[in-house]
Amino acid sequence: MLIFRQLFDPQSSTYTYLLGDARAKQAVLIDTVFEQAARDGALLSELGLELVCTLETHVHADHITAATLLKRRFASAIAVPAESGAEGADRYLAHGDRVEFGGRHLTVRATPGHTRACVTYVLDDESMAFTGDCLLIRGSGRTDFQEGDAHAMYRSVHTQILTLPHACLLYPAHDYRGLSVTSVAEERAYNPRLGGDVSESDFTGYMDNLGLPHPKKMDIAVPANLRCGRPEGEATGAEQAWAPLTYTFAGVTEIHPQTLEEIALPVEIVDVREPDEFVGPLGHIRGAKLIPLGQLAARVGELPRDRPLVMVCRSGARSGQATLFLQRAGFPRVANLSGGMLRWRGDGHAVDTGAR
Ligand SMILES: N[C@@H](CCC(=O)N[C@@H](CS)C(=O)NCC(=O)O)C(=O)O
Numbered sequence: 501m502l503i504f505r506q507l508f509d510p511q512s513s514t515y516t517y518l519l520g521d522a523r524a525k526q527a528v529l530i531d532t533v534f535e536q537a538a539r540d541g542a543l544l545s546e547l548g549l550e551l552v553c554t555l556e557t558h559v560h561a562d563h564i565t566a567a568t569l570l571k572r573r574f575a576s577a578i579a580v581p582a583e584s585g586a587e588g589a590d591r592y593l594a595h596g597d598r599v600e601f602g603g604r605h606l607t608v609r610a611t612p613g614h615t616r617a618c619v620t621y622v623l624d625d626e627s628m629a630f631t632g633d634c635l636l637i638r639g640s641g642r643t644d645f646q647e648g649d650a651h652a653m654y655r656s657v658h659t660q661i662l663t664l665p666h667a668c669l670l671y672p673a674h675d676y677r678g679l680s681v682t683s684v685a686e687e688r689a690y691n692p693r694l695g696g697d698v699s700e701s702d703f704t705g706y707m708d709n710l711g712l713p714h715p716k717k718m719d720i721a722v723p724a725n726l727r728c729g730r731p732e733g734e735a736t737g738a739e740q741a742w743a744p745l746t747y748t749f750a751g752v753t754e755i756h757p758q759t760l761e762e763i764a765l766p767v768e769i770v771d772v773r774e775p776d777e778f779v780g781p782l783g784h785i786r787g788a789k790l791i792p793l794g795q796l797a798a799r800v801g802e803l804p805r806d807r808p809l810v811m812v813c814r815s816g817a818r819s820g821q822a823t824l825f826l827q828r829a830g831f832p833r834v835a836n837l838s839g840g841m842l843r844w845r846g847d848g849h850a851v852d853t854g855a856r
């Protein structure tokens with residue numbers, strides 16, 4: 501019934517959570533990351549889910565939310581904590597509010613401390629809670645900016661989070677050591693700052709002495725998140741604009757055969773199969789340049805930079821690898837022909853068979 505995915509942004513160590521109702525095919529995303537919008541969009545499409553809402557646990561200081569990018573693409577509602585001061589949201593969530601997706605819902609609990617407006621989202625059956633930067637795994641969020649308050653955090657954790665059922669799984673907004681999940685029972689017993697017999701003054705004494713540098717992106721991230729991640733300029737860099745392209749959860753930008761057939765601007769078609777396949781029974785696309793995958797790294801200098809590249813192979817697998825390689829090598833406009841020559845021919849597009 502419940503679809504659940506934990507997604508990670510390695511640059512900011514942020515976890516994004518996808519929760520979906522498998523029957524109603526509706527989903528929400530908690531704490532998205534601007535640079536990961538295409539990834540999240542691809543996952544939603546591949547799972548056949550409608551994004552009804554993006555939720556923030558707080559105004560993040562270390563990364564920019566993808567809420568506005570996703571709203572533009574999926575018409576999803578943007579939900580933020582009521583106290584956050586963010587402008588441009590569709591819902592301002594207060595303690596006790598519910599966010600529904602299909603037949604499931606999350607309930608909002610106010611958990612101030614890391615920031616004044618932080619909230620925790622608790623799943624309807626109390627089997628999972630998303631604690632943002634309040635309770636982290638064997639740790640807690642910092643309390644030294646955005647009206648953070650260690651006293652408030654101690655009370656939030658003890659009245660709103662550790663009072664959930666012992667088996668309730670806790671999912672934070674970050675982990676900087678690679679840990680992914682914990683539980684109420686574990687944190688009650690083993691959280692070194694907040695568990696066991698640690699008192700409120702023990703905790704505030706601990707937090708007064710963290711001495712962490714501010715997040716590197718703080719001066720950019722906070723203002724951007726206060727407008728729900730709406731870009732100041734429109735160019736996002738997240739999507740290539742030269743053709744209607746798709747993006748797979750595996751991370752590959754793809755072009756559909758029909759789109760390639762109809763494209764108006766000049767593109768360079770690069771076929772990465774072996775020479776015998778190029779002139780074999782499947783043929784090749786007229787004008788395609790043959791560079792077998794194994795030679796691509798040595799021959800990148802032969803590729804033009806003034807027009808987009810479309811990578812082709814038999815099924816789309818090898819050319820998918822070539823697409824990723826060329827993007828990493830600094831070619832911004834490159835796409836994989838979805839389904840390769842098999843789909844190109846299957847869809848009835850023309851091929852050449854002679855050598856070139
Ligand atoms: N080095 C990171 C710092 C990230 C940071 O300060 N994270 C906050 C959450 S927004 C925190 O509470 N960190 C707790 C910790 O690092 O122990 C950056 O520059 O982004």
Ligand SMILES: [Fe+2]
Nearest residue numbers: 560561633641
């Ligand atoms: Fe944070």
